[in-house]
Amino acid sequence: MRYTNKELLERTRNIHKATLWPSLRMALILNFAVGLVKTLRSWLSGIVMGENWASLDQLIQDLSFSDQAKQGEILQSLEQNVPKLVAASVLSMLLGWLLFIFFDAIIREGYRRWFSRNRELTSTDGLRPTPSSRLLFSFFKQDTYQTTVKACFYKNFRLWLWGLPLYLLTLGVGYMNWQILKQNLTINYLFDSNPDQADIYFQTEWQDFGFLGFVLVTLFFLSLVLYISKRLSYSQADWFLADNPQIGGQRALELSEKLMQGKKGALLLLAVSYLPWLLLPIILAPFLLTLSAVLLPFLYLFVDSRYHQAQAEFYAAIRDEAVEKGLITMEELGYHRT
DSSP, X not given: OOSOHHHHHHHHHHHHHHTHHHHHHHHHHHHHHHHHHHHHHHHHHHHHHHHHHHHHHHHHHHHHHSOHHXXXXXXXXXXXHHHHHHHHHHHHHHHHHHHIIXXXXXXXXXXXXXXXXXXTOOOBTTBOOOOOGGGGGGGGSHHHHHHHHHHHHHHHHHHHHHHHHHHHHHHHHHHHHHHHHHHHHHHHHHHHHOHHHHHHHIIIIIHHHHHHHXXXXXXXXXXXXXXXXXXXXXXXHHHHHHHOGGGOHHHHHHHHHHHTTTTHXXXXXXXXXXXXXXXXXXXXXXXXXXXXXXXXXXXHHHHHHHHHHHHHXXXXXXXXXXXXXXXXXXXXXTOOOO
């Protein structure tokens, strides 16, 4: 890296301090727009899953307060509802994915472009200009929207493929927990009715499943590490697309993956540097009481805008390195030579 983590944080602090209110305004507009879409997503998910969640919640309550004689029947009813719940969950996730690709991902590209351009402006006669707020919605224009959607879809689909083992293993861990619940209820029932049979059941079914569970959890954490590594490798693709979506998702991923070799730790360290800011609202909430309703959202906007400005600084260093190595030109990224 051209700059150390300390230098990146210092450069970020200076830029963010000089453009604080415009940065907060951009963060506010973004979160308001994304919040509206999340409300729509929740409403659609409620329509799709409302009845299924209601029936599941009722069965779980019945399971908690029923005697052991009825728990077997309730567990059977729960298992019959699992396919419906899975189908509704898949449909709900698909709706959320479509909303993300066609709106969330696009407006976030504009958000990144704003902070990327914000670092490049300099003070004139003591005044520090900032980019236009219209940059936030610049990718919704007719000539760039379709290209940006395709590029973002490709990038997120590639990342989703790398996360597929993690998602499947998450389902496996959930299924394992479900089986543990059933086996606990079975063992408790056998201990009350037939202790000898309960001991045999524990030594066969339970211990065999315990080993399988250990393997499943180990694979889950390995896939989690792999997914985090890939997210770091692909992290700069969004910023390349924010500069110019015409380069395409594949080109942006290739550049990001090549340039992030040996720099994943630096990006992770940069993110960890903002961890105390993220924990601060949790620490202050019990003490601020009624003021927390006003101060905590403001603090969140402050941290979000500064963190994106820090990411823009990190990306600028990556981009300059790519230009120096001849991997890309500034003109290809949409800049004009002066």
